Amino acid sequence: KLVSREVQETDTIIKIGGLEIGGKKLTVIAGPCAVESREQLLSAAQAVRRSGANVLRGGAYKPRTSPYSFQGLEKEGLRLLAEVGAQTELATITEVVDEESLLTAVRYVDMVQIGARNMQNFRLLRAAGKSGKPVLLKRGLSATVEEWLMAAEYIVSSGNREVILCERGIRTFEDSTRNTLDLSAVALAKQLTHLPVIVDPSHATGKRELVGAMSRAAVAAGADGLIIEVHPDPAVALCDGPQSLDPGEFDALMSGLRPLGAAV
Numbered sequence: 001k002l003v004s005r006e007v008q009e010t011d012t013i014i015k016i017g018g019l020e021i022g023g024k025k026l027t028v029i030a031g032p033c034a035v036e037s038r039e040q041l042l043s044a045a046q047a048v049r050r051s052g053a054n055v056l057r058g059g060a061y062k063p064r065t066s067p068y069s070f071q072g073l074e075k076e077g078l079r080l081l082a083e084v085g086a087q088t089e090l091a092t093i094t095e096v097v098d099e100e101s102l103l104t105a106v107r108y109v110d111m112v113q114i115g116a117r118n119m120q121n122f123r124l125l126r127a128a129g130k131s132g133k134p135v136l137l138k139r140g141l142s143a144t145v146e147e148w149l150m151a152a153e154y155i156v157s158s159g160n161r162e163v164i165l166c167e168r169g170i171r172t173f174e175d176s177t178r179n180t181l182d183l184s185a186v187a188l189a190k191q192l193t194h195l196p197v198i199v200d201p202s203h204a205t206g207k208r209e210l211v212g213a214m215s216r217a218a219v220a221a222g223a224d225g226l227i228i229e230v231h232p233d234p235a236v237a238l239c240d241g242p243q244s245l246d247p248g249e250f251d252a253l254m255s256g257l258r259p260l261g262a263a264v
């Protein structure tokens with residue numbers, strides 16, 4: 001396999017402007033689950049930037065469990081991401097859900113995300129392989145590590161070596177957290193592949209009170225980065241408020257990573 005350490009022993013480092021993902025420094029992606037308005041996104045971006053985040057996240061196409069939940073601002077959300085990313089000098093990432101949203105998103109953002117629900121959408125993986133942008137590939141809700149790596153193989157074998165793997169929790173019998181964060185998969189993936197591996201403690205736990213502890217655990221397990229949901233006022237978030245940190249909580253989380261030796 002192209003993603004295997006046997007094919008390439010050294011870590012893949014993905015460069016976006018001055019940013020290196022998979023290098024010595026921890027990459028921190030932060031921002032709201034969904035782009036809701038210019039004010040909301042700008043306020044989140046300024047806060048996460050101030051605390052040391054490198055990349056601004058924001059969903060424009062939201063894969064919601066219910067069709068009646070907020071579905072995202074779509075193209076207007078992408079426009080806002082581009083505008084706010086430029087204004088705050090942060091790289092940007094957004095989720096794409098099909099080939100059409102992929103082709104639109106690449107005109108506005110620096111990186112694209114393929115969500116857990118689409119990890120085995122093989123046509124989307126192939127299209128992402130031809131997108132010319134780094135791809136953050138989330139682990140599927142019930143995917144084995146082997147299936148996750150094979151999904152990455154689809155992207156790499158389609159011509160795109162810039163893939164970042166993201167562990168975001170898996171479905172288990174445990175329902176006191178939203179998902180079960182599988183940190184052994186992070187350590188294992190780091191052995192099996194040369195691709196960068198990051199952790200999403202927000203979707204893994206579903207609870208803001210657990211995000212800090214799981215972030216520190218992810219760093220200890222060898223993760224190359226974190227993706228964390230931050231909202232200026234989580235109480236009024238249109239998506240994933242209970243797992244979103246406010247700016248003060250995010251700042252405290254970032255300070256808590258430094259004693260672990262994480263360069264952030």
Ligand code: PEP
Nearest residue numbers: 033115116117138168203
């Ligand atoms: C997200 O990042 O907002 C998201 C929907 O994540 P996942 O695909 O991991 O559920």
Ligand code: MN
Nearest residue numbers: 033229239240
């Ligand atoms: Mn979310």
